[in-house]
Amino acid sequence: MHIHNLSETPSILNTFISEIRDKTIQKDSMRFRRNIERIGEILGYELSKSLNFEAHKTETPLGTSETVLHKNDIVLCSILRAGVPLHNGLLNYFDAAENAFISAYRQHKHHPESFEIIVEYLACPSLENKTLILADPMLATGQSMVATFEALKPFGTPKEVHLISVIGAQKGVDYVAKEFNSSTHLWIAAIDKTINDKGYIIPGLGDAGDLAFGNKLQQ
Ligand SMILES: O=P(O)(O)OC[C@H]1O[C@H](OP(=O)(O)OP(=O)(O)O)[C@H](O)[C@@H]1O
Numbered sequence: 001m002h003i004h005n006l007s008e009t010p011s012i013l014n015t016f017i018s019e020i021r022d023k024t025i026q027k028d029s030m031r032f033r034r035n036i037e038r039i040g041e042i043l044g045y046e047l048s049k050s051l052n053f054e055a056h057k058t059e060t061p062l063g064t065s066e067t068v069l070h071k072n073d074i075v076l077c078s079i080l081r082a083g084v085p086l087h088n089g090l091l092n093y094f095d096a097a098e099n100a101f102i103s104a105y106r107q108h109k110h111h112p113e114s115f116e117i118i119v120e121y122l123a124c125p126s127l128e129n130k131t132l133i134l135a136d137p138m139l140a141t142g143q144s145m146v147a148t149f150e151a152l153k154p155f156g157t158p159k160e161v162h163l164i165s166v167i168g169a170q171k172g173v174d175y176v177a178k179e180f181n182s183s184t185h186l187w188i189a190a191i192d193k194t195i196n197d198k199g200y201i202i203p204g205l206g207d208a209g210d211l212a213f214g215n216k217l218q219q
């Protein structure tokens with residue numbers, strides 16, 4: 001897997017990551033969502049450099065401008081619910097992308113510290129020969145990414161696969177690196193050291209879905 005950890009190069013991205021982590025600033029849910037969206041825009045911009053480009057001529061009022069434009073058929077798939085603001089950020093740049101949504105949540109059936117990933121909702125166009133971008137802001141154990149990719153398989157074989165995440169734990173990064181094809185790209189804004197016994201990334205930021213959209217009752 002090609003791992004692109006964007007925080008290795010200091011940039012304005014660090015400001016947005018620092019704000020979503022900050023226990024005071026993150027309480028402003030509108031700012032939290034907007035920061036995730038801005039991070040999505042930056043990750044999308046970096047990812048765009050790896051796409052395929054073709055020559056293009058643009059007629060201006062005064063002449064012809066020659067450039068290259070990407071030609072990929074992109075399907076942008078986000079994991080509900082925390083993936084929604086990240087999806088919006090990516091869609092701001094890949095505005096012609098087709099879109100897919102998939103739900104994945106942790107079900108704590110027997111013990112608060114053990115859970116399984118439940119995939120219930122899935123809306124997806126054909127993925128055959130397309131560029132699939134699979135986005136989820138948190139990559140903790142990596143089980144949600146792997147379970148959702150598995151659920152997408154009946155929709156066709158993508159030409160290339162890009163995973164997008166905001167904060168990952170090293171364990172989750174290692175797990176997806178093992179489970180996905182070696183040609184897969186991971187574009188990630190920060191990689192943290194550990195996961196606690198409840199599956200939260202440390203230091204992480206807490207629960208991204210709750211911070212974006214409010215608390216939910218456990219089923
Ligand atoms: O890498 P994993 O260990 O699978 O954990 C990451 C998943 O956990 C969070 O979702 P959550 O279950 O909290 O659902 P939510 O988005 O509805 O809050 C997050 O948005 C990821 O989907």
Ligand SMILES: O=c1cc[nH]c(=O)[nH]1
Pocket residue numbers: 082138140199200201202204205206207208209
């Ligand atoms: O730290 C974590 C792990 C999973 N999901 C979150 O929202 N945060």
Ligand SMILES: [Mg+2]
Pocket residue numbers: 082207208209210
């Ligand atoms: Mg959550």
